[in-house]
Amino acid sequence: MDSYLSLTIVVAYFGLLMLISWFTSRNSDNFSFFNANQSSPWYLVAYGMLGATLSGVTFISVPAEVGNSSFSYLQFVLGNLVGYWLVAFLLLPFYYRLKLISIYSFLEDRMGMFSQKTASFFFLISKLIGAAFRLYLVAVVLQYAFFNSFGVPFWLNVCITVVLIWVYTYRAGIKTIVWTDTLQTTFLVLAVILTIVALSRLNSGSAAGGVFEQVFNSDLSQVFFWEWRSPNFFWKQFLAGIFMTLAINGMDQDIMQKNLTCKSKREAQKNMLVFSVLFVFVVILFMSLGGMLYQYAEQAGIDVAGAGDDLYPIIALNYLGGGVAIAFLLGITAASFSSADSALTSMTTSFSVDFLHMDQEQNSSKMKYRKWIHLGFSALLVLVIVVFHIINDENVVIALFKAASYTYGPILGLFVFAILFRRTVKDRLVPWLAVAAPVLTFLISSFSKQLFNGYEFGFELLILNGLLMLIGLFMISKRAE
Numbered sequence: 001m002d003s004y005l006s007l008t009i010v011v012a013y014f015g016l017l018m019l020i021s022w023f024t025s026r027n028s029d030n031f032s033f034f035n036a037n038q039s040s041p042w043y044l045v046a047y048g049m050l051g052a053t054l055s056g057v058t059f060i061s062v063p064a065e066v067g068n069s070s071f072s073y074l075q076f077v078l079g080n081l082v083g084y085w086l087v088a089f090l091l092l093p094f095y096y097r098l099k100l101i102s103i104y105s106f107l108e109d110r111m112g113m114f115s116q117k118t119a120s121f122f123f124l125i126s127k128l129i130g131a132a133f134r135l136y137l138v139a140v141v142l143q144y145a146f147f148n149s150f151g152v153p154f155w156l157n158v159c160i161t162v163v164l165i166w167v168y169t170y171r172a173g174i175k176t177i178v179w180t181d182t183l184q185t186t187f188l189v190l191a192v193i194l195t196i197v198a199l200s201r202l203n204s205g206s207a208a209g210g211v212f213e214q215v216f217n218s219d220l221s222q223v224f225f226w227e228w229r230s231p232n233f234f235w236k237q238f239l240a241g242i243f244m245t246l247a248i249n250g251m252d253q254d255i256m257q258k259n260l261t262c263k264s265k266r267e268a269q270k271n272m273l274v275f276s277v278l279f280v281f282v283v284i285l286f287m288s289l290g291g292m293l294y295q296y297a298e299q300a301g302i303d304v305a306g307a308g309d310d311l312y313p314i315i316a317l318n319y320l321g322g323g324v325a326i327a328f329l330l331g332i333t334a335a336s337f338s339s340a341d342s343a344l345t346s347m348t349t350s351f352s353v354d355f356l357h358m359d360q361e362q363n364s365s366k367m368k369y370r371k372w373i374h375l376g377f378s379a380l381l382v383l384v385i386v387v388f389h390i391i392n393d394e395n396v397v398i399a400l401f402k403a404a405s406y407t408y409g410p411i412l413g414l415f416v417f418a419i420l421f422r423r424t425v426k427d428r429l430v431p432w433l434a435v436a437a438p439v440l441t442f443l444i445s446s447f448s449k450q451l452f453n454g455y456e457f458g459f460e461l462l463i464l465n466g467l468l469m470l471i472g473l474f475m476i477s478k479r480a481e
């Protein structure tokens with residue numbers, strides 16, 4: 001694909017985002033940035049959340065992972081579905097009743113200042129790492145698509161990408177993102193559909209249905225695994241999917257901030273239920289695409305052994321024609337921008353509210369501080385991506401969820417304890433406990449084969465981490481008077 005054409009496409013796409021930003025940021029204030037003044041249509045949020053939740057990780061890594069573990073990821077996604085329903089009926093009513101801007105404010109009222117700031121700090125670390133992993137994917141693709149041709153180094157590529165995101169989000173934050181997510185989800189899904197159609201035509205002119213049937217009849221389509229010591233064991237994946245959703249969605253400022261922009265609790269619940277069904281359907285589409293890419297590579301004699309996350313970019317940009325290459329470039333850019341822009345906004349919101357209490361007053365000086373905080377997190381994001389580029393040596397999707405398992409565990413334990421149990425904790429000890437739980441989780445996971453007769457931990461590390469945090473909270477608490 002021509003480098004100048006690729007650059008023109010990305011510039012035009014960014015122009016669209018800037019146009020949306022201009023319309024949505026008029027008369028904006030801090031509350032527009034934090035919760036869009038609770039005026040977002042629920043169906044718009046539901047559709048737009050697909051792009052932010054799927055991100056560049058799903059776009060690139062899920063199709064590639066089919067070659068390693070078949071369709072086993074669907075077991076995890078089915079757990080996600082149950083988790084989304086639990087968020088809709090258990091957590092959203094709770095957040096709306098308390099009228100929260102940052103969901104971690106609840107922990108200060110219930111347990112104390114140290115507990116709130118601990119949860120917010122671990123969220124910031126989690127989101128910074130997760131956003132860096134996701135945005136790293138699009139930076140690699142853009143480097144391959146045109147930055148290499150112009151002699152632009154990777155670090156400058158990352159700086160340009162993050163600056164573009166900062167420019168269209170710094171004024172209205174979540175109010176802008178609710179609308180830009182809609183555009184970005186459309187490009188993401190369209191890219192997958194066009195790729196599937198192109199692969200179907202190359203497969204002796206077969207219809208898409210026929211190609212899907214070939215994938216589902218192959219060894220790549222195995223969904224359920226019942227060997228209990230395997231990382232792909234059904235119950236491990238399913239339960240991990242439930243708890244991962246509760247933690248990285250229901251107890252995550254990023255996703256909940258979008259839900260809390262809806263006009264009412266009922267509309268937020270409708271958003272979550274509709275989104276959860278769409279999410280499962282789109283992930284199945286991505287896994288099917290992965291199977292089709294591997295089958296096409298085999299039939300065309302393309303060597304993809306060891307390609308990993310490069311599988312989809314290699315085939316889409318070089319073998320499926322200019323239309324698919326353009327759609328892929330827009331899709332991966334949209335997916336990663338959608339994830340990174342909301343991450344920057346939610347990190348800014350969490351720090352502004354949980355550490356500086358900006359939700360308690362509205363004036364121009366507070367607005368200025370919020371803009372500097374937004375800029376600071378943008379700079380941190382650039383730094384983490386560049387470091388990750390230097391040291392990364394494993395599949396991005398696995399690395400992302402490993403990181404989330406360790407950093408979201410303390411948040412899960414804190415919320416479960418605060419919601420379900422009426423006990424008073426020694427608040428000053430909570431930060432130390434939040435560090436000890438992930439460390440102990442890591443040690444148990446490292447020696448799990450020796451300790452548990454060959455058992456290997458997978459995504460369920462989050463459950464173990466949260467459980468250790470919960471036990472620790474009981475140990476430093478007493479029955480409330």
